[in-house]
Amino acid sequence: MTGTPRELVERVLRAGRERDVETFVALMAPDGYLEWPYRPPGVPARVQGRPAIREHLARVADAAIRVDEHRHVVLHETTDPHVVIVEYDAHGTVVPTGAPFQQTVIAVFRVRDGQILSCRDYVNPLPLIEALAGTARAGA
Template identity: 40%
Template sequence: MPTATSPADLFRHSLRLLLDKDIPAWTALWAEDGVMRFPFAPAGRPRRLEGREAIAAYMRPYPDHIDLHDFPDLRIHRTTDPGTIVAEMRGVGRLVKSGAPFDMTYVAVVTVEDGRITEYRDYWNPLALQEPGADFTGSSR
């Protein structure tokens, strides 16, 4: 992505890559020292991933767990920091292992510098992990 890409455009592109299950290209959108945070992660799940390689390792198996079909209801809000956006969205699809429907609501706070994601705070409902067949994170246990 060129460095002139807005945070909102970069984020929309990242969602298309997730739908295409192109995790290497999604990871390439990150700064080398990017940080991904999961503030509501339950015990035993990572709360912070540091560096593009750690994020890549976490996300690599994601398509093996979730078959994403769409991100409906996407709303992107600008903040007073031109490099930071807040995105509200739903991710819908199915859980690969069980075939059960997947429907998760997210709020993400994303910071972009020089055309790369430097920080991504992913706010989601950890109670969904307690549902049968819902072991869908790329956690490296």
């Protein structure tokens, strides 16, 4: 796939929101990885390689949280032409309870040879922890 780093980031964000696992994986470099430096228990620190990314995304695509919309999206192109920083608010639903969900995200993407090499996703883990706790209470 071709395009500027910004265009690639826009495509991968859309694929993630649409739960289009195959398009998301195709945009990743074969040795690409996703990282979550700040995460709740049970979320891996890193998922690397297309097969592992595909497996992870397929597992979480319709799990506890469904993101339906990205709001207030701001993409920052940096002095490094291969790095794009994006900030946005993810709005969706806690699937088991139907409760609304909102998450603020800042992600740093690194692009290499027309593919996403890495995405370091700095999410606030508190809304996710709260949503998962509500899911556990609903199932109790």
